[in-house]
Amino acid sequence: MSARALWLAFRSGLGGRQAFSTKGSGRITVEVIEHLERLALVDFGSREAVARLEKAIAFADRLREVDTDGVEPMESVLEDRCLYLRSDNVAEGNCAEELLQNSRQVVEEYFVAPPGNISLPKLGEQESFQHS
Amino acid sequence: MLGRTLREVSVALKQGQITPTELCRKCLSLIQKTKFLNAYITVSEEVALKQAEESEKRYKQGQSLGILDGIPVAVKDNFSTSGIQTTCASNMLKGYIPPFNATVVQKLLDQGALLMGKTNLDEFAMGSGSTDGAFGPVKNPWSYSKQYQEQRRPQSNRKREGTDWLIAGGSSGGSAAAVSAFTCFAALGSDTGGSTRNPAAHCGLVGFKPSYGLVSRHGLIPLVNSMDVPGILTRCVDDTAIVLGVLAGHDPKDSTTVQDPVKPFTVPSLSDVSKLCIGIPKEYLVPELSSEVRSLWSKAADLFESAGAKVIEVSLPHTSYSIVCYHVLCTAEVASNMARFDGLEYGHRCDVNMSTEAMYAATRREGFNDVVRGRILSGNFFLLKENYENYFIKAQKVRRLIANDFVNVFNSGVDILLTPTTLSEAVPFLEFIKEDNRTRSAQDDIFTQAVNMAGLPAVSMPAALSTQGLPIGLQFIGHAFCDQKLLTVAKWFEKQVQFPVLQLQGLMDDCSSVFENETLPSVSVKQ
Numbered sequence: 001m002s003a004r005a006l007w008l009a010f011r012s013g014l015g016g017r018q019a020f021s022t023k024g025s026g027r028i029t030v031e032v033i034e035h036l037e038r039l040a041l042v043d044f045g046s047r048e049a050v051a052r053l054e055k056a057i058a059f060a061d062r063l064r065e066v067d068t069d070g071v072e073p074m075e076s077v078l079e080d081r082c083l084y085l086r087s088d089n090v091a092e093g094n095c096a097e098e099l100l101q102n103s104r105q106v107v108e109e110y111f112v113a114p115p116g117n118i119s120l121p122k123l124g125e126q127e128s129f130q131h132s
Numbered sequence: 133m134l135g136r137t138l139r140e141v142s143v144a145l146k147q148g149q150i151t152p153t154e155l156c157r158k159c160l161s162l163i164q165k166t167k168f169l170n171a172y173i174t175v176s177e178e179v180a181l182k183q184a185e186e187s188e189k190r191y192k193q194g195q196s197l198g199i200l201d202g203i204p205v206a207v208k209d210n211f212s213t214s215g216i217q218t219t220c221a222s223n224m225l226k227g228y229i230p231p232f233n234a235t236v237v238q239k240l241l242d243q244g245a246l247l248m249g250k251t252n253l254d255e256f257a258m259g260s261g262s263t264d265g266a267f268g269p270v271k272n273p274w275s276y277s278k279q280y281q282e283q284r285r286p287q288s289n290r291k292r293e294g295t296d297w298l299i300a301g302g303s304s305g306g307s308a309a310a311v312s313a314f315t316c317f318a319a320l321g322s323d324t325g326g327s328t329r330n331p332a333a334h335c336g337l338v339g340f341k342p343s344y345g346l347v348s349r350h351g352l353i354p355l356v357n358s359m360d361v362p363g364i365l366t367r368c369v370d371d372t373a374i375v376l377g378v379l380a381g382h383d384p385k386d387s388t389t390v391q392d393p394v395k396p397f398t399v400p401s402l403s404d405v406s407k408l409c410i411g412i413p414k415e416y417l418v419p420e421l422s423s424e425v426r427s428l429w430s431k432a433a434d435l436f437e438s439a440g441a442k443v444i445e446v447s448l449p450h451t452s453y454s455i456v457c458y459h460v461l462c463t464a465e466v467a468s469n470m471a472r473f474d475g476l477e478y479g480h481r482c483d484v485n486m487s488t489e490a491m492y493a494a495t496r497r498e499g500f501n502d503v504v505r506g507r508i509l510s511g512n513f514f515l516l517k518e519n520y521e522n523y524f525i526k527a528q529k530v531r532r533l534i535a536n537d538f539v540n541v542f543n544s545g546v547d548i549l550l551t552p553t554t555l556s557e558a559v560p561f562l563e564f565i566k567e568d569n570r571t572r573s574a575q576d577d578i579f580t581q582a583v584n585m586a587g588l589p590a591v592s593m594p595a596a597l598s599t600q601g602l603p604i605g606l607q608f609i610g611h612a613f614c615d616q617k618l619l620t621v622a623k624w625f626e627k628q629v630q631f632p633v634l635q636l637q638g639l640m641d642d643c644s645s646v647f648e649n650e651t652l653p654s655v656s657v658k659q
Contacts, residue, residue: 036509036512041492041493052568056506059456059459059574060514063523065453068530068533073529074535078587084382098231099477111477113488117487118489120493
């Protein structure tokens with residue numbers, strides 16, 4: 001069995017809404033994993049990766065200790081300056097050919113993409129999906 | 133010749149003591165000989181020789197473009213270079229050839245610099261050891277130095293020959309190794325959490341992080357947009373100033389660069405430091421700090437004090453939270469910035485064709501390593517609706533507190549802060565990889581990343597060799613946009629310290645032609 005198949009079997013064996021029993025905050029349910037993988041379009045791939053996320057969350061939880069009453073969030077260190085805006089004139093472009101060169105699949109001036117509007121299948125179905 | 137400062141070589145070129153082509157060939161030859169360091173991902177030999185040819189023409193006609201004309205430089209492989217592969221040490225961008233130059237690269241080329249190649253890094257600049265790239269780890273040239281070989285602690289269980297080399301630091305380890313091994317005179321790195329200063333400290337170089345907004349990020353493949361800056365690695369402060377003078381300034385293509393006018397400058401030689409106030413942040417004295425670095429830090433403070441400067445202890449109260457804050461903000465911005473890699477317009481693309489989502493997911497699984505994927509997933513977690521307020525917004529608030537800590541300290545009369553750069557000297561690779569990337573980054577970035585959160589300029593200066601003969605660096609932090617003043621103080625320190633030159637064993641004998649049988653010049657600063 002491939003490593004990935006083992007991993008999938010492990011996860012589906014967990015069952016429904018059961019949380020991971022690790023020493024983390026226990027908030028990484030299978031639901032959360034699926035949700036994150038769907039949002040990020042990147043998969044955990046292994047149990048270690050989930051454990052690492054739990055550790056990362058536990059690490060980030062330390063922020064709660066800081067008193068931030070009345071403090072505004074800071075988005076940029078240059079917040080008290082105006083960003084430079086240039087005038088709205090076309091200054092460059094016409095480089096379609098150059099840009100198309102970097103893509104693996106193009107047809108004339110189009111990037112070729114597989115069909116959209118098909119969501120990633122759920123956990124159990126994924127293994128067969130990838131290999132079909 | 134290769135061991136000289138930028139200014140000295142430039143004079144030599146002007147006077148015809150050496151031609152750009154000869155210089156270029158020497159560097160290319162040394163790059164070949166030091167291939168085992170794995171500092172370069174791509175060596176742009178043809179490009180460099182062509183540039184050298186053009187530079188030579190200009191010198192012959194007495195029309196050199198400036199000090200950098202004909203000078204070999206290297207660029208970290210996360211800067212876009214037109215026509216030259218730019219990979220970010222990732223499978224995702226293997227074979228990707230940008231159609232444009234990053235602004236900082238263009239500026240160097242406009243001054244006639246010779247681009248030797250693209251240097252190795254941690255994948256997508258995530259890491260503190262340059263060990264996690266798709267092209268393998270970078271070896272610290274000091275592993276092979278006379279100084280280390282003679283002074284290192286004898287190994288009780290002697291490992292297999294060739295496996296006990298040291299890390300170069302990260303994530304700009306390749307750039308640091310390239311400059312440190314004399315294959316070029318300056319290299320560009322990037323600095324998001326210390327990625328230029330960390331390898332500079334481990335490789336005995338000047339690692340400079342400019343103020344955020346001073347140097348353009350256009351063409352630098354972004355990691356954390358609100359903290360990234362291009363960094364400069366050189367062997368002496370004067371060289372840093374030369375490069376900074378070329379790179380700094382507003383770029384219409386990067387609206388986060390400030391519009392204040394900037395002029396190239398020469399770093400003045402400070403003779404009197406009595407008007408200077410140096411701050412020592414007490415929260416940086418952590419238990420994990422090695423005793424050698426601690427004592428060197430203390431000696432440096434004494435150095436300033438005995439020269440008449442005012443040296444005081446200061447407090448940056450939120451220091452212990454800065455690494456946590458950085459962790460949240462960094463992963464959140466990474467999650468966003470990495471979303472562009474979907475295989476459609478550039479980069480790796482897998483063969484799955486069922487749907488766009490399936491193709492994206494498979495492409496990204498194949499293209500990114502564990503470190504990058506881990507950060508993307510963490511970032512997405514912190515950005516979930518239910519977590520946004522408690523993690524992301526909270527971290528942004530803590531960021532303001534950290535930035536304010538620095539503002540308060542600087543407003544109280546402190547000119548420059550003096551801190552360690554790293555916890556210890558460079559460690560062996562086999563020891564470094566015992567912990568995972570996130571843990572290592574959290575440990576190693578501790579002194580450097582608060583600076584990125586506040587957007588301040590900072591520089592790591594080589595201070596002394598450890599008892600094992602390895603470089604230890606100390607960090608100076610300055611007021612925002614007071615980069616020149618920071619470099620002035622750094623230059624004074626450099627002169628006091630007289631840091632020894634790397635003596636590469638074995639290479640010395642091979643490259644006698646490269647070093648022209650001369651006694652190695654010391655990197656002393658000319659008045």
